[in-house]
Amino acid sequence: MAIGQFAKGVAAGRLDPEQYAENFSDLHEPFTEHEARVEADRCYFCYDAPCMNACPTQIDIPMFIRQIATENPLGSAKTIFDQNILGGMCARVCPTETLCEEACVREAAEGKPVQIGRLQRYATDVAISQDVQFYERAPRSGKRVAVVGAGPAGLACAHRLAMHGHDVTVFDAREKPGGLNEYGIAAYKSVDGFAQAEVDYLVEIGGIAIENGKALGREIALSGLVADYDAVFLGMGLGGVNDLHAEGEDAAVNAVDFIAELRQASDLSALPVGRRVVVIGGGMTAIDAAVQSKLLGAEDVTICYRRGKENMNASVFEQDLAAANGVTIRHWLAPKRVLTEDGKVTGIELEYTMLDNARLTGTGEVLILPADQVFKAIGQTFASSALNGSGPVIALENGRIKVDAEGRTSLDRVWAGGDCVAGGEDLTVSAVAMGRDAADSINRALGA
Template identity: 75%
Template sequence: MPEGQFKDGIAAGRLSPSQYADNFSDLHPPLDRHEATVEADRCYFCYDAPCMQACPTSIDIPMFIRQIATGNPIGSAKTIFDQNILGGMCARVCPTETLCEEVCVREVAEGKPVQIGRLQRYATDTAMAQQKQFYERAKPTGKKIAVVGAGPAGLACAHRLAMHGHDVTILEARPRPGGLNEYGIAAYKTVDGFAQAEVDYLLAIGGITVENGKALGRDFALADLTGEYDAVFLAMGLAGVNALHAEGEDGPGVANAVDFIAGVRQADDLGRLPVGRRVVVIGGGMTAIDAAIQSKLLGAEEVTICYRRGKDNMNASEFEQDLASSNGVTIRHWLQPKRVVSVNGTTVGVELEYTRMQGGSLVGTGETMTIAADQVFKAIGQSFDVGPLNGSGNAIALEKGRIKVDEEGRTSLAKVWAGGDCIYGGDDLTVSAVAQGRDAAESINRTLMG
């Protein structure tokens, strides 16, 4: 084991190159043709298709599985892409265990659902590997639409608008398009640069221009867009990170889990990423799980997730919780942070208070405990930054801190639609963002074309 493994504090190079490569290999290796055919044959092709009803994008799941079973993965991919142009990424990152696979008749009867996600990946990967393009642009309409944000919602909206013949400009604040798919997903879930490959595949339809490094409120105003374009789709995601409200949370060794995950995703050399020997992650969602597991995979010896409520209240699925445990992560419940303990400018632990439910509310018991830690990650959710938005012109109506939209994604401002995590009702799922972007595009098209 490399010498770095024994370093106290936060250090890089804790593992050998081969260990990093093994740790960050594909979480679910792709099915080959034979495996996909055998798995597809397990499907009952239910006439009422509960799996289809559970899919936010309403993919015809029995149809695409039947197409795989009959040796037609390209046709299967088209069935998927017709509803979800980002079906390749969703096949990798969707919590299928709580969506389509949870309601699979095989799951209900036998406890072993058809592996819908892996079958979806097999079909979409086959089409993308062959660069099979299913869609052509309609006759140019002369209409111009601005999309703010190149995440799942923005990309899905742009692609559907381009299909209808509109010209689309995507304005993205980060150096690369992809949003959550590029910066916010655990590296072992999307290996080999798949996020960018999928973006390239989507943009191949034409009619879409991506301008990176362009941020709303800094480089342009919403009023500029509504004046220059026929319609605007807002898909900025969530830029803010919620505070712990704990003493010392801005001290050394404390970082945002979302920034840590983005750093892992963009790293050219995992051996250069520093990680603590003892890591504590505060939170109970997917971000907390991803940060904790990747800390362990980078060489941390002890990783603990602390969540203020019980196991059943965690936003992370049971599958993800089990995945964390199988990677050596300890999950502790009914604990909330009180203080990040530092000695001589170095983080040495986290003081936490035990919690319990009282009269329907979460309260602290007054009893505390301390967990040794030299690195602490905050993963208690993200918030929508309204400053750039409402500082750009007339204020858009908000609801509970996010953009308020109707059933078609229209905001309170004329010519402006929104979707993805920035809207009220968003559930922080890639597949839901895709559905919202797709449906908003159809609404925009109907509006513009009369």
């Protein structure tokens, strides 16, 4: 069912116009200069830096915090960008509570870590708002590299390749670059068009051309890219959606599409949402869909997850955020049937689950929840069909592209990184690290 279709009980304009702006305002207010310095002074500047070891991009966190404490936010931003050119967005969307901040010594000692994410945002925002560029391109190498996907992995790869002096063309299927940063995160996590501002900042280094509306397997083919370019990086993310394996699931809405439409909406009051909403899933997408449904005016929003609270991929912080916004989270429930009447959703039938010798199984007992809108948010899959028919088949592992430690695929001169590769953590910061490291590997292979 298309998101924009009005089903029974699904309506737009549930709130007063001014309420939408308030509901979708910045989740975390940015630090002022004084607040940043006070928070930076809480850092112990640990010699072994457990926070740094917990960061997938290995940012020197004690260093950048010390630079803030000594009134050098631009120096702090450069320390961050040296490792993570998308540090501004990562500061907004990273689950810092399970990465750097969980490892913070203050967390162990006091239960209140240094707010590393907000400090990182403060420093990077200063640099981006002032348009301070820290990097220059090396002399042009004469080499050309194609990057497929303008998401975190592709953009990080493109920037590092441009630093090395290579000419980069980034192809992306959507109308705007940014990938999940632009289309896939809750609107209250990235406000005021920051995703595009960060892309604009990144490409100012030069040598990067972005061509939108060009998808692999549609407008471009891998065989053609390999023939026309000296190297290729694949960072197209995940294009498929897992099925509920429930009767009538065609009436359910893909939560990823819902979030994308919301992110691109110019008028949130025109976006329809159900009065009673059920979200199936236990990850970040489920939380984002549920919370934003509530913020759009849904009266009753419930997340149903097939396992226990401790098994949810969404962090405790995100689960608490959902609860604080009036979302109910119910565990040990698996969908069996989406109920409809005259083609319109009326509810969902779920079966209680349990573990039987570590195997999830249904108990036979069912529950029916009334609903006029059901979202499925049970994970995405890699759509490998775009790789087939355009040359030798790339080796896959567990349904995603198989790569070595440097991001090299089974095809000569083709690298990959981000969510589309096997072993990916489905985190923005991890995708950035893979794109950056693959670019260095490509540079070595090109002999530049």
